[in-house]
Amino acid sequence: MIEPPTSPFLWSHFDDLAIAPFTLRRWLQDGRVRRVLRGVYVSALLPDSLELRARCAALVLPTYAVLCDRSAAWIWGIDVHDPDERFTIADLEVAVAPGQVRLRRTGINGVERDLAKTEITQVHGVRLTTPARTAVDLACLRGRRSALAALDAFMRHCGVSEQDLRQQLLRFRRRRGVTQARELVGLATPLSESPGESWTRSAIIEADLPVPEPQVEVFENGVLVARLDLAHRHCKVAVEFDGEEFHGEEQREHDERRRGWLREQGWHVIVVRKHCLKGAALEAWLEELATVVAERSTPRRRRYARSAVRWQKA
Template sequence: MENLPWTPFLLTDPALGRDPRSVRRLVARGAVRRVLRGVGVRAEVAGSLLLRAQAAALVLGPGQVVCDYSAAWLHGVDVGPGRPGRGPDVLDVASVAGRRATRRGDADGCRRTVAPDEVTRVHGVAVTTPLRTAADLACRWGRGDAMAALDAFARLHQVDAEAHRPMVARFAGRRGVTQYRELVARIDPRAESPRESWLRLTAHDHGFTDLEPQVETWVEGRGWVRLDLADRRRRIALEYDGADVHGDDQKQADDEERRAAMVRDGWVFVVVRGGGFVEPGLSRWVGELRDAYADHGRGSCRRYARGEGAGRHPRRG
């Protein structure tokens, strides 16, 4: 084992200093495990999508690039579970320049037209660029996940609406481009999680367009607090409170105390819990938000001396 590298290697690589039969015996004993067909790694090395991508770099042929969910993950954007019915560790691989889609059982292959300037290298692996990856996902995924991907690429890679305009034009006629064009206009890099993107998009779909992400406001006795989505002028807050966000009981208790303090200061909270993006949960919180706007509408909006830019609280920053 001494001469085996700690990164993926071809099982037939002469540089290992072992004949292929001895390497196969190591696989049979469990000292080496297969990552992809023909590629192994020391058993002690933890599995990851990056490991599989490094393995793919050894066996993918010319004109094959990692794309879609796998490319997003390699760019540091982890926004969804990947394509339904497949594990997140199955590589999405696009064959370009007219080449056949890969038939490897450990890859999800497709054929796609990808320009040379839409391919980059991440850890030595040919990958679609952040812009191209975001565009592909915006066409191929459902609206919520697509919005989350666009927001995340804008936040992490500065791929904003302006950057997408040439790609939208190029994708004219492609399946999914209508959704892509619509969502590009709604990109907001302030969203910090996929669920926040889902929440903002769903609220906007129901006509609540004055809600902004990551609103910071001063609360007496609590200091500066930050809200998932809020209409600062009307003091209406919308937050996601699913089990995937609040597994910590202390964090949950802290959030409830924060909200109680803000309610005393004139805020209204609408909290979306797990299952809130399907019926009947969806209608419940949309109705609550509609009621909040009816109670805190333009005509009845309260004025506070300690509003933004005035009063006794300290300046932010």
């Protein structure tokens, strides 16, 4: 039986490998091969890694090009797709220096980008923008929620600091989106553990509600019992995002037991899922959050909390 190659390969390699095209279709159907990029495939036995992603990108990139934006984030292990875009295979976003010919081919989106030498690095033979440059580019170019999620993720997974981001912003004067980037840099945190948590926090910020604290730990008799995605400690209100990939049936049962215990301890828990990030569902849980925080706030904060309720009525 013919086995998939042990390194990334292109559809065009099949003639050299003496493999019939229908064999690839069978491998994909059987789950023995997965498509990583448009036209680029790997054996399912190869674990995902920074090196593997770079080797896949190297198969379709010219040596002078630089991966940027979402593609550079992907190499760094950061998922910055919007909720409805997740688990899709996007075109590679590739930058060339001003005056060079933009790459125009299937599966590649070419842009001109003024990049300093210090903003370009190399990973396993592939040139790409540094974590700080990639994060700020995305903070300018993406919608607010995805932009904040990108900043959070680069701070958490790549060790990018707020100072690094502000230093990078010095080169972005007058660039489209820089005002948004400056604002979001001050709101980003490495404590956010998933894009969903960042999207949820961003929705709360956009609604002009009090900003909750991420990763709040709850103890009983000195033992850690729960860690909340987002919470207002002073009034025991929690907001948690349930992502589809991390909340299957077993995890859902565990979450319900944990949240039941929290409610017995006086916590009000609001659960947000992907479909709750837009439309009527978004308005419903934001109104619930505003109302509960207002009702549970101390007298000193009550006037501010009531203003949050008025947001929904305005």
